[in-house]
Amino acid sequence: MRALIDYLIYVCAFSVIGVGALGAWDALSGQSSPVTGSMLEAAAQSTSVWPEPFPGRGVITTLVVGADERPEYDDPGRSDTMILFFVNPRTRQAALLSVPRDLRVHIPGHGTQKINAAFPLGGVELVQETVEDLFDLDIDYYAKANFGGFVKIVDMLGGVDIDVPDVEGRGRGMNYDDNWGKLHIHLRPGLQHLDGEQAMGFVRYRKGDSDFKRSERQHQFIKAMAEQKLKMRNVPQLMRVAPTVLGAIETDMSWREAVDMARVLREVRPDSLLSASLQPYLRDVNIGGIYYVEVSDSNIARVMAEINQHLRSLPGQLNVVEVLNGSGQTGLAAAAGSALSAAGFDLLDTGNADSFDHERTLIYHPADGLRAARNVQRVLGVGRLKELDAESSFSPDRITVIVGADLNPDALESAG
Numbered sequence: 001m002r003a004l005i006d007y008l009i010y011v012c013a014f015s016v017i018g019v020g021a022l023g024a025w026d027a028l029s030g031q032s033s034p035v036t037g038s039m040l041e042a043a044a045q046s047t048s049v050w051p052e053p054f055p056g057r058g059v060i061t062t063l064v065v066g067a068d069e070r071p072e073y074d075d076p077g078r079s080d081t082m083i084l085f086f087v088n089p090r091t092r093q094a095a096l097l098s099v100p101r102d103l104r105v106h107i108p109g110h111g112t113q114k115i116n117a118a119f120p121l122g123g124v125e126l127v128q129e130t131v132e133d134l135f136d137l138d139i140d141y142y143a144k145a146n147f148g149g150f151v152k153i154v155d156m157l158g159g160v161d162i163d164v165p166d167v168e169g170r171g172r173g174m175n176y177d178d179n180w181g182k183l184h185i186h187l188r189p190g191l192q193h194l195d196g197e198q199a200m201g202f203v204r205y206r207k208g209d210s211d212f213k214r215s216e217r218q219h220q221f222i223k224a225m226a227e228q229k230l231k232m233r234n235v236p237q238l239m240r241v242a243p244t245v246l247g248a249i250e251t252d253m254s255w256r257e258a259v260d261m262a263r264v265l266r267e268v269r270p271d272s273l274l275s276a277s278l279q280p281y282l283r284d285v286n287i288g289g290i291y292y293v294e295v296s297d298s299n300i301a302r303v304m305a306e307i308n309q310h311l312r313s314l315p316g317q318l319n320v321v322e323v324l325n326g327s328g329q330t331g332l333a334a335a336a337g338s339a340l341s342a343a344g345f346d347l348l349d350t351g352n353a354d355s356f357d358h359e360r361t362l363i364y365h366p367a368d369g370l371r372a373a374r375n376v377q378r379v380l381g382v383g384r385l386k387e388l389d390a391e392s393s394f395s396p397d398r399i400t401v402i403v404g405a406d407l408n409p410d411a412l413e414s415a416g
Contacts, residue, residue, distance in 0.1 A: 052378065053260035054089040058342070059311050060261070061086050063131055065124050065144045082115065082127065084135070088311040089260070090379065091344040092267045095274040095307045096222065100282065104292035105134050114292060124250075135300060143251040151196030160199055160224050163191045165217070167205070176207045216275070223273055274310045276303055312344040318369040320398040321376060322348040327405045328356030335409040336380060336401060343379045348398060358404035360384055366396040373399055382406045 054060060066081030082099040101116040107130050110121050115134075118127045124144050132139055154160065166189035167174050173189040185201035187194075194202060203218050253261065281299035285292050313319075321340050325333035333350040341347045363383040365373035370385070376399055377383040383401070394400040 052089075053263045054257075057089065059086055059088050059308075060141070060264075061137060061139050062261075063124075063128050063139045063142045065119065065127055065142060082131065084131065084139075086307060086311055087261075087264055087268065088344070089264045090375070091312065092264065092269075093272050093274075093311045093313060093344070094265070094268045095276055095310055097276045097278070097303065097307065098218075099131060099134075100278065100293050102291060102293050103134075103278075103282075104285065104287075104294050105130060108133065114290075135304060137304070141251060141253050141257070143253075145250070151200055154194075154196035154199045157225075159193050159195045160221070160228060161191065162194050162199070162202060162221065162224055164189050164202065167207075167213075174201070174205045174207075176201075176205055223275075227269075274307065276307050276310075278303055312342075318366070318372040318397075318399060319344070319346050320348050321345045321372075321401060322398055323350045323401045323403060324353040325351070326353035326356060326358030326362075326402040327407070329405070332403050332407060332409060335412050336403050336407060339379055339412045340376060340401075343375070345376070345379075345399075353402050358402055359406065361404040361407050362386055362402040364388055364392065364394045364400040364402070369399060376401060380407060381411055382408075 062085045064081070064083040064085055082101065084097040084099065085094070086097075087094040099115060101114065103115045104112060105115045107113050107115070107118050107121060107126065109126075110117070115127075115130060118130045122129075124142050128139050128142055164173055164187045166172065171189060174185055174187040176183065176185040178184070183201070183204060185205050187198060187201060187205075199221065203214075203221050205214065205217070251258070278295050278299070281295050281303070282293040283295075285294055321337075323333045323337045323340065333352075337347045337350045361380060361383040363373050363376050363380075364386050366388050370387070373385050377385065380401070382404075388394055388396055
């Protein structure tokens with residue numbers, strides 16, 4: 001019996017890139033006139049003045065599924081790739097968590113089995129339900145991919161630069177030939193530009209090491225694709241490739257949500273993408289001659305806590321904020337502080353300003369804290385930015401907010 005084809009984590013790269021490209025292309029393709037290069041360029045520039053992506057929402061969670069579906073054999077296949085992709089649209093922090101395909105779990109309505117059995121039993125809907133139960137979370141979207149167009153899409157996007165590890169040692173890099181599976185991998189070690197065929201080899205290679213090492217390389221590929229392709233200047237190219245992506249990805253995102261996702265992701269820096277892992281907490285078990293891996297609920301909670309802490313953080317910028325009530329309205333400073341804390345800021349203190357006659361909210365920041373001050377302004381929805389000078393009484397090691405009468409606590413609550 002022919003072995004299942006290993007469809008790997010690169011589905012995530014084309015889900016997060018592809019749905020955004022598809023959304024932008026869909027928006028333009030509805031116009032009466034033909035889509036021209038100048039229109040694509042204009043659309044790329046226009047995204048900078050669109051409303052804030054995912055307004056009023058917290059962490060967005062997407063389940064990415066790659067399955068070996070073979071309809072020509074009436075075979076639903078199995079989901080050999082399951083990834084949870086998290087992104088905080090406020091902090092622009094993101095995280096990836098691969099779900100081991102041999103993980104022993106309870107599949108609703110079907111007892112205890114390997115998690116990759118959920119797909120043939122109930123499709124992506126049952127996979128989502130199983131993963132939600134396992135990790136005790138609500139998944140916002142799913143993205144399921146097939147890979148017939150993988151090589152073509154990578155080539156259409158211009159390839160990708162990857163630092164290829166010397167897996168086999170002594171400068172041999174990565175080499176594997178499978179004539180039956182039509183897979184030929186020959187990659188030298190070091191930084192190089194990979195075309196579609198080479199990229200497929202990079203993410204499928206697993207000779208001589210573990211599935212976990214392969215997962216690390218797949219995360220490396222996703223980071224490289226996101227860093228190199230999710231740029232403002234690449235929006236026209238992404239929109240041109242979108243019709244091809246259309247045939248490779250199924251998602252329940254609306255086109256506008258897809259565009260919002262692409263806009264958020266293009267601002268995610270490589271050091272802001274966490275590759276979380278269950279590997280340190282897995283244990284091998286053999287039940288009835290069947291191999292599984294297991295993980296305890298406490299260790300799942302530990303990994304999820306690590307992810308949540310990362311998503312709330314604001315690395316590389318001033319993160320400490322104090323909030324002072326300058327309006328005289330009871331509880332207004334506390335409401336603003338709660339909103340900023342939920343957005344990832346380290347709330348130092350709340351209290352009263354020197355006076356309660358402030359009509360407008362003021363945000364005081366040091367010269368190197370402009371980016372953080374703008375994030376504070378975005379969270380609060382109001383605020384005039386004021387750079388600290390030498391005579392200021394406020395500390396230069398924090399952002400100081402004087403809450404004015406223009407701050408709407410109801411809007412803060414609805415945005416949280």
